[in-house]
Amino acid sequence: MKKHYLPILFFLAIMPIFFIGLDRDKSVLPSPLIGKKIPEFSLPSLVNSELQIDSSELLNNTFLFNVWATWCVGCLEEHDFLMKLSESNEIPIVGLNWRDNHNDALAWLRDYGNPYTIIAEDVSGRVAIDWGVYGAPESFLVNSNGIIIHKHLGPLDDDIWERDFRAIINDAN
Amino acid sequence: MFPEIGHFALILALVVSLCQGSVSFYGAAKQNKDLITLTRPLAHTQSLFVLIAFTCLVYSFVSDDFSVLYVANNSQLALPLLFKVSAVWGAHEGSLLLWVLILSTWTTLVCLFSKNLPDIFSSRVIGVLGFLNFGFILFTLFTSNPFERIFPSPLDGNDLNPLLQDIGLAIHPPLLYVGYVGFAVAYAFAISAMLSEKLDKNWAKWTRPWTTAAWLFLTIGIALGSWWAYYELGWGGWWFWDPVENASFMPWLIGTALIHSLAVTEKRGVFISWTLLLSVSAFSLSLLGTFLVRSGILISVHAFATDPERGLFILIFLISVIGGALLLYAKKASDLDKKVGFGAVSRETFLLLNNVLLVIATILILLGTLAPLVLEVFNMGKISIGAPWFEIAMLVPMIPLLILVTMGMHSLWIKDSSFNLYKKLRSPLGIATLVGIVIPTVFYGRSGLLLLIGSIISIWIIISSLLSLRSSWKGNQGRFHINRSVAGMSIAHLGLGVFVFGVTIVSSFGVETDRGFSIGDQISVAGYEYKLNSIESVKGPNYVAIEADISVFDGSELISHLKPQKRTYLVQKSPMTEAAILAKWNKDLFVALGDSLGNDSWSIRIQYKPMVRWIWLGCLIMALGGLIAISDKRYRR
Numbered sequence: 001m002k003k004h005y006l007p008i009l010f011f012l013a014i015m016p017i018f019f020i021g022l023d024r025d026k027s028v029l030p031s032p033l034i035g036k037k038i039p040e041f042s043l044p045s046l047v048n049s050e051l052q053i054d055s056s057e058l059l060n061n062t063f064l065f066n067v068w069a070t071w072c073v074g075c076l077e078e079h080d081f082l083m084k085l086s087e088s089n090e091i092p093i094v095g096l097n098w099r100d101n102h103n104d105a106l107a108w109l110r111d112y113g114n115p116y117t118i119i120a121e122d123v124s125g126r127v128a129i130d131w132g133v134y135g136a137p138e139s140f141l142v143n144s145n146g147i148i149i150h151k152h153l154g155p156l157d158d159d160i161w162e163r164d165f166r167a168i169i170n171d172a173n
Numbered sequence: 174m175f176p177e178i179g180h181f182a183l184i185l186a187l188v189v190s191l192c193q194g195s196v197s198f199y200g201a202a203k204q205n206k207d208l209i210t211l212t213r214p215l216a217h218t219q220s221l222f223v224l225i226a227f228t229c230l231v232y233s234f235v236s237d238d239f240s241v242l243y244v245a246n247n248s249q250l251a252l253p254l255l256f257k258v259s260a261v262w263g264a265h266e267g268s269l270l271l272w273v274l275i276l277s278t279w280t281t282l283v284c285l286f287s288k289n290l291p292d293i294f295s296s297r298v299i300g301v302l303g304f305l306n307f308g309f310i311l312f313t314l315f316t317s318n319p320f321e322r323i324f325p326s327p328l329d330g331n332d333l334n335p336l337l338q339d340i341g342l343a344i345h346p347p348l349l350y351v352g353y354v355g356f357a358v359a360y361a362f363a364i365s366a367m368l369s370e371k372l373d374k375n376w377a378k379w380t381r382p383w384t385t386a387a388w389l390f391l392t393i394g395i396a397l398g399s400w401w402a403y404y405e406l407g408w409g410g411w412w413f414w415d416p417v418e419n420a421s422f423m424p425w426l427i428g429t430a431l432i433h434s435l436a437v438t439e440k441r442g443v444f445i446s447w448t449l450l451l452s453v454s455a456f457s458l459s460l461l462g463t464f465l466v467r468s469g470i471l472i473s474v475h476a477f478a479t480d481p482e483r484g485l486f487i488l489i490f491l492i493s494v495i496g497g498a499l500l501l502y503a504k505k506a507s508d509l510d511k512k513v514g515f516g517a518v519s520r521e522t523f524l525l526l527n528n529v530l531l532v533i534a535t536i537l538i539l540l541g542t543l544a545p546l547v548l549e550v551f552n553m554g555k556i557s558i559g560a561p562w563f564e565i566a567m568l569v570p571m572i573p574l575l576i577l578v579t580m581g582m583h584s585l586w587i588k589d590s591s592f593n594l595y596k597k598l599r600s601p602l603g604i605a606t607l608v609g610i611v612i613p614t615v616f617y618g619r620s621g622l623l624l625l626i627g628s629i630i631s632i633w634i635i636i637s638s639l640l641s642l643r644s645s646w647k648g649n650q651g652r653f654h655i656n657r658s659v660a661g662m663s664i665a666h667l668g669l670g671v672f673v674f675g676v677t678i679v680s681s682f683g684v685e686t687d688r689g690f691s692i693g694d695q696i697s698v699a700g701y702e703y704k705l706n707s708i709e710s711v712k713g714p715n716y717v718a719i720e721a722d723i724s725v726f727d728g729s730e731l732i733s734h735l736k737p738q739k740r741t742y743l744v745q746k747s748p749m750t751e752a753a754i755l756a757k758w759n760k761d762l763f764v765a766l767g768d769s770l771g772n773d774s775w776s777i778r779i780q781y782k783p784m785v786r787w788i789w790l791g792c793l794i795m796a797l798g799g800l801i802a803i804s805d806k807r808y809r810r
Contacts, residue, residue, distance in 0.1 A: 004506040007450060008499035011457075014543070015496075018488055021546050071744055073245050073331050076324065 033148045038065070038140075039130035044119035045114045046097050046105055053120045058146070060157035062169060063092045065140040066116070066156075067128060069100040072136040078155035079112050085161070091169065095119035098128045098136055141165060176241050180320040183310060186222035186277075190307040193219055201293045201368075209296045212233070214448025216517045219306065220277035230319055234325045240326035243267060243319040249332040249744050251715040259343035260333040266319035268346060273309045277348070283358055283383070289378055297365035298358075308490050308716045316483045332715065332744035341401030349394030349421060353390050353459040355387020356424060356452075359431065363452035364498060367505045377448060378437035382808045384411065384435060384452070387797030390429040396419050396792035403785075404752050406761075411679075411788055414563040419542045423535050427455045430531035433524045434604055439584060441521060446506035447528070453502060457495040464491065476645045504546025516588035523581035530574040537566045568623075575630045575673060578666055579637040601640065605633035615714050617682045617783070626653075627677030634670030656755025657805040665798025672791025678784035687767065691774045699781035701762060702726040706734075708775060716740040718751070721766050721775065725755060737766040737777075761785050 033039070038055060045051040066082065068075040086093055095116035098103050102121065109119075122128055131140065141150040150168050152160065193215040200208025230243075234257045239245040247260045247267070262268040280302040287295040336342070347786050362380040398421070403411045411797070431451040437744040438448045459462060464487040515521040536543045541563055608628030614620045645659035684699040706722040718740040725733045735753035742749065752765040760783045767776030 004446065005503045006502050008456075008496065011495055011499055015488070015492060017543070018545055071331065073242075073323070073327050076325070076327060 009149070009170060033078065033132055033140075034151060036148060037146050038142055038148055039127070040123075041120070041123055041127040045121035046095070046102070046119040046121040047109075047114075049121075053118055055146075058094060058142070060144055061092060062143050063094050063117075063134050063138065064165075065094050065096065065131075065142055067096045067098050067131070067133050067136050067138045069098045069136050070104040073135045074155045076112070078137055078157065079115070081155075081161070083113050085156075086117075092117040096128065096131075097121045098133065099123065099125045141168060175232050175236075176238065176320040176322065179233075180318070182222045182225040182229065183314060183320070186219050186226065186273075187214060187307065187310040187314060189219040189222060190303045190310060193303030194300045195295045196308055197303060200282075201296045201300065204293065206292075209292050212296050212303075212685075216280050216284050216303065219303065220281045221254070223274050223277040223306075223310075223479060224300070226271055227261075230267060230270060231258060233320075234258065234261050237330070239328070240329050241319075242320050242321045242323040245323055245327050245330045247330065247333050249330040249715060250391065251743075252330075252333060252338075253714055254341060255340070256333055256338050259337070262346050263333045263337045266313070266317040268350075269309065269313045269317050269516055270319055271347060272350050272354060273306060273313060274351050276306050276309060276357060279351075279358050280306065283361075287379075294365050294369060294376075294379075297368055298361045301361035301364045302357060305361070308494070312483075312486055312490065316486055318494045329744075332742060335716070335742040335749045336405065337738070338715075339401065339405050341397055341405065345394060345397040345401055347392055348397060352387050352391025352394050352428075353424065353456075353463060355383065355390055356428060357454040358383040358457050359387065360453045360456035360498065363449045364501065367501050372445065372505075374438055374442040374445065377435050377445075378807070379380045380452065381432075381435050381439060382803045384428065384431055384455075385454075385799045385803050386426070388432055389796040389803075391421070391425050391428060392792055392796045392799070395425060396789045396796075399792075400789050404754055405750075410784065412560075414560045415540075416542050417462075419538050420458075420594060423462055423538055423542075424455050424458040426531050426535045426538075427451055427458055430528045430535075431455050433527050433531075437521055437524050438549045441515070443515070443521065444525070446502075446509045449506060449509070450502060451528075453495070453498045457491075457498070460491055462493060477673075481585075499654040515586075518584065518589045518594065520581060520584045520586045520589070523577055523584055526577055527574065527581060530570040530577070534574075535572070536565065541566065563686050572626065572630070575634065575669075578634050578669065582637055582641050582666060584664070585719065598637070601636040602633055605629050605636055608632050613678070617678070619681070620683065624677060624681045627673060627681075631670045631672075631674035631677060638667035638670055642667065655799050658746040658807075661798045661800070661802025661805070663798070664801060668791045668794030668796075668798055670791070671787050671794055675784045675787025675791055679782050679788070682781075682783050683785070684781040685778070686780070687776060687778045689770050689774050690777045691772070697729060697778070698779045700727075701732075701781070702728075703764070703777075703779055705775070705777070708773075711738070713740065715744065716742045716749075719766065721764075721777065723753070723764055725762060725775075733762070736761070736762045737764045739766045755757060756786060758786060759784060 038058075040055045042052055045053050064085075080100045082093060085091070093116050093120070097119055099122065102123075105119075105121070120127070131138075137155055139152045139156055140148050143149050150164060152164060193212060196208050196215060199205070213491065232238075233241045233244050234248050236253070237244070237257075238251055239248075243264070243266050247263045248257055251395065262271040265432065270384075280299065283302065284299060285296075287298065290298075338377045359380055360375065366376040366380075369376075398418070399411045402413065414594065431448065433455075433519075434444050434448045434451055437444050513769040518717075579598055579601070580594060584594055606629050609632045610620070610625060610631075613628055615622055642660060642663035645663060647654045647656070685696055688696050690696070690705040692705055692707060695702055695704075702725070704724045704726070706720050706724055708719060711718050711720045718738040720736050720738045723735045723737070724731055725735060733755045735755060737753040738751040740749040740751055750765050752763055754764075755762040760781065763778075763780040763782060765778040767778055770776055
């Protein structure tokens with residue numbers, strides 16, 4: 001009689017493991033870069049190819065580092081938000097144009113607007129590898145000492161900004 | 174407009190599936206004829222709406238409607254038409270809709286072919302299927318809607334994952350899902366049986382063809398997946414013990430156990446509660462495996478985009494479907510077991526041992542798959558359990574299981590004598606021992622303990638299956654009669670023998686080697702000469718590739734030109750390896766192009782895989798056996 005309860009007991013015993021396993025939120029991948037200095041780079045500017053952007057010039061200011069490309073649908077999705085953010089002058093946005101076609105990228109900025117203070121052009125994708133980029137869009141929050149304090153995978157929007165970024169920025173200032 | 178029609182049809186299907194479930198159950202409980210009569214039309218209506226929804230999604234893909242987010246993420250203008258269609262199930266949302274479509278197709282078939290069953294029984298079966306589909310559609314609509322729009326819509330899509338741009342992957346998931354979801358039918362039959370006032374072995378006869386059908390699709394689906402991994406991933410292995418593969422193998426093992434225990438239950442009326450438990454377990458494992466991977470709880474190369482909200486929904490759904498069934502089982506099963514005697518040497522005993530060993534194998538795989546998760550949850554560090562552990566662990570149940578196959582096939586029901594069995598099996602075993610030793614030592618020039626065990630057992634199974642197949646033919650005054658159940662069973666076991674033989678030979682004598690080649694270089698691997706003639710760029714519809722031209726010589730005779738490619742897909746920029754394979758019945762010569770080593774030198778992987786085709790051939794023969802068994806006349810009465 002009792003033995004027929006064994007399957008349900010076994011099942012109930014393993015379910016909690018799944019619930020705990022579920023709690024490990026994998027959308028916030030703990031980047032080993034958080035708390036570290038930004039990886040150094042020197043890349044041409046997308047808008048003005050004669051100009052070289054050096055990572056050391058970015059310091060002394062809290063900024064948002066946003067990885068984007070024209071082939072990325074998620075980037076288009078977050079573009080409106082980035083435009084709004086840039087108009088609010090809340091924080092400078094540094095763009096990394098990742099493995100993209102130069103002319104497509106310029107056309108994109110012309111068509112949809114340019115929210116970025118400066119944009120570095122990473123044609124080979126080397127710099128993105130240093131930053132541990134999985135896929136576009138990805139955004140990093142960097143404080144005035146050049147330390148990465150937050151990383152977000154996927155498109156940004158108002159809710160995410162309010163929830164994950166604003167408090168950290170206020171702390172950082 | 175079509176995405177909205179699809180979306181709306183799916184919402185209607187949700188509502189109708191809920192009606193289908195409630196009306197069937199309420200009707201069965203009240204024994205209300207009118208309500209019971211209503212269940213089939215409701216089920217058909219539900220299936221029709223799901224079909225409309227699915228067709229709309231296919232249309233969105235084929236017509237390149239990138240205003241649909243899911244299409245924009247998984248298709249592209251230049252994608253060939255076939256892959257635009259298969260892209261429908263290329264990611265989470267669409268594959269879930271495919272799952273729903275397949276479940277409603279099974280439901281329709283059950284409605285059509287269950288008219289000779291008692292009304293209340295079939296009504297509950299259809300009801301359970303309705304509730305299941307309600308759960309899946311709810312999940313689709315609330316967490317994974319494939320019809321979601323994006324504005325402004327992109328001019329071109331993000332392309333289908335290049336790994337999935339392959340004919341093997343176009344048909345492998347649907348077949349696998351047909352198998353997984355098919356076990357839902359066995360599950361529904363078991364639930365309905367447990368709710369019946371009077372449960373007898375008839376239920377086993379009714380559910381058998383459905384179970385075998387699900388099993389045969391699962392067999393083909395898994396074999397196709399293995400074949401795809403073999404040539405597309407460029408590693409040359411055929412099974413990797415990845416969590417997703419394990420997730421398909423566990424229900425297969427339990428499904429196999431179920432087929433065997435159903436045979437006993439139908440014939441002899443024993444093991445009823447055990448068979449019910451297996452029916453519930455086969456579908457539970459299908460769900461558990463598939464959805465654990467979906468939820469991102471287990472990490473796998475196959476994992477789809479993860480989302481904690483989905484995971485929570487999945488877990489709640491799993492608890493209701495599996496937990497509910499097991500609770501019902503706990504309450505009802507104890508009344509079911511009848512005392513029916515059988516001898517220590519009898520077919521019943523062998524089938525019982527078969528079940529025990531298959532369940533042990535399943536539990537070992539479950540442990541191996543979940544152990545890393547458990548350790549992480551309890552903060553005991555991250556470990557990964559890989560192929561070496563599984564390969565050794567599987568030998569424990571598998572060797573005895575394979576030895577028992579022939580005995581089970583040739584023993585009698587109720588009571589047999591060891592001497593009788595020994596008389597029947599000794600000459601096949603003698604021949605098998607001889608052939609099993611000669612083949613590896615003479616043709617491949619090596620022997621070893623595991624190798625000889627594998628080759629002797631597999632040949633023993635092949636010979637015994639052929640003998641058993643012959644016994645299924647009865648000549649009576651020039652008129653032949655074939656017992657299709659016996660013939661199907663024999664052919665399925667023949668397939669098993671072929672499979673084991675392939676595995677044994679390829680794992681003992683396969684050669685894998687990575688070499689650096691410059692143009693003009695010639696290298697010898699396992700008796701064949703490989704010469705790199707040239708490396709060129711070629712262009713495909715949505716990719717560019719570097720293609721090597723390699724001549725293969727057997728001695729001095731040129732036997733083939735192999736042209737492996739390394740592709741770069743234009744949109745996703747991801748590199749893909751397309752291996753070139755010279756496939757013969759008794760061996761594969763496999764060449765894959767690796768990375769450039771600079772100075773016009775390339776890394777090339779060459780593999781010699783003897784008898785590897787027998788692995789998939791064996792699976793196909795097993796499935797064919799299942800098909801023949803289903804066609805037995807007694808299921809159509």
